[in-house]
Amino acid sequence: MRKLSVSVLIVASAAFAATLGQVEARPYGPRHAPFERICAERGGPTHRPEMAALLAEYLDLNDAQKAAFKPFHDARKKSLEDAKAALCSNKPDLTSFEARLVFGQNLLEARLTALKAENPLLIAFYNSLDDRQKAKFDRFRERRGQE
The missing domain is CATH 1.20.5 (Single alpha-helices involved in coiled-coils or other helix-helix interfaces)
Structure with missing residues (x-):
């Protein structure tokens, strides 16, 4: 034994x-190239304005709800642009463990800043929905793997 x-x-x-x-x-x-994945000209985080149109159609938003969604949508676009600009302004040397940790920390801090800007606006939009729309919205997010 x-x-x-x-x-x-x-x-x-x-x-x-x-x-x-x-x-x-x-x-x-592919899983260990965060800079290339995030900072690529194409394929990195994008705003995807077509998703807003799909969501508005899917939820059958009225004008007041569309007006509540617009500030969130604009904040999301700005957050993505700001994060990409901050993270991608100069390519870090990710050959050392410490540099990868610093890049990961910067990435998380950019995401936290974005969430702080976006979440109150998303909550305001969500609160403008009726119960049927909230249920549809929740299913929409679940299918896309979001929390």
Whole structure:
């Protein structure tokens, strides 16, 4: 039994070491290239104005509700533009662990700033909806993987 445990430990260590070598060989795969993903000309975070039109049609918004949605929509656009400008103004050297942590922190701080600007406006819009529209809105967000 003891030989089996030691053998399992050796095999697990060898497998772990093999994966470390692979990570060093290609450190910036799609999941490990945050700067390229965020700061790409296309494919990075975008405003997507067509989503606003889809949402307005899906929820059958009246004029007052459209007016409540516009400030949120504008704040979202500005937040995305500001975050992208701040994060992408100069390409960081992400070869060190510390630099990746700093970039991750900057990314989270940009998202927090955006949420602080957007959330009160989104709540005001959501509160302008009737119960049927709120249920549809909740389903719309769930299908898109948002909280």
